[in-house]
Amino acid sequence: MIFGTIWYLPTVIADYDFDKKAGLNTSVVYFGMERIFSFYRILLVLLAICAIGVLVLDYDFTFKLFAALLLLLLPFIVYLIIKDRFIDYFHRVDFYRYYCIPAFVLCAIYLFIATVRYNI
């Protein structure tokens, strides 16, 4: 759930101007950018703790792989926030190439793991 929120929030944040103009009372419009970012930072810390927990404790390989990937990604997100380039990044980024394609690749990897485990 934490990951889901962290994954989805940037799209809401990036849509702030548009949603405000369109009269959509989304979370970012209602709470304001500042509060949402505070919330986002807390979630990042929680995600880091959970990911480390998954890596250290006796979890299935599939979760450990995902936790490791998240921990690799976290410093980049933190860098964007510290350098105040987070919003800028999500406004300019080629959304499909850097956001959706990596997730499609991960889906393929996990389905491959499933087929190997299922002995298809």
Add this chain to the structure above:
Amino acid sequence: MDKFKGIPKLARITSWSPYLLPFSIGIAYGCSFYSNLNPIDLLIALIAISSSLSFGFGLNFYTDQDVDRLHDGKLKDIDLGKQPILSGLVSEKEAVSFCKLTFVMSFLGFFVNIIFGILIALNTVVLGIVYSLPPFRFKAKPVGDVAINVISGSILLFLAGIIFKEYISWIPLYFSHP
């Protein structure tokens, strides 16, 4: 020919990955405690999930036409200001037919197993109807916009992945009891 371009855009295939990922992780995890998957089941499951997501995104495009018109086209996987209905790639009538078809197809999940079918049907209702349609229209409600996507991707589809195979055998077991 434009229709062939319009339908994938209406289904917004480019945005499926964040929803398919939890399902894939769920399946890969589920494999750790059961085995012998029928590939046909996997195919049906993927069709049901694709239909569920297509319905959600298609309905969102249909209900958001007036709003999307205002979009500056800056980001996202597609330019919302030129979404398929607004750009004329797909007519309103075709969009409605598409939504009806994908809504029905999302119930194919019941052919995999009952729990899986319920989870995918719930996803269809939550991500499609509750998110986009009034009086719910959670996409324009604080917290609701995030909650719906988290419920859909992180909970329903993840659980659907985990129980994808597990409950296939309990139905005959249940009915075999005296």
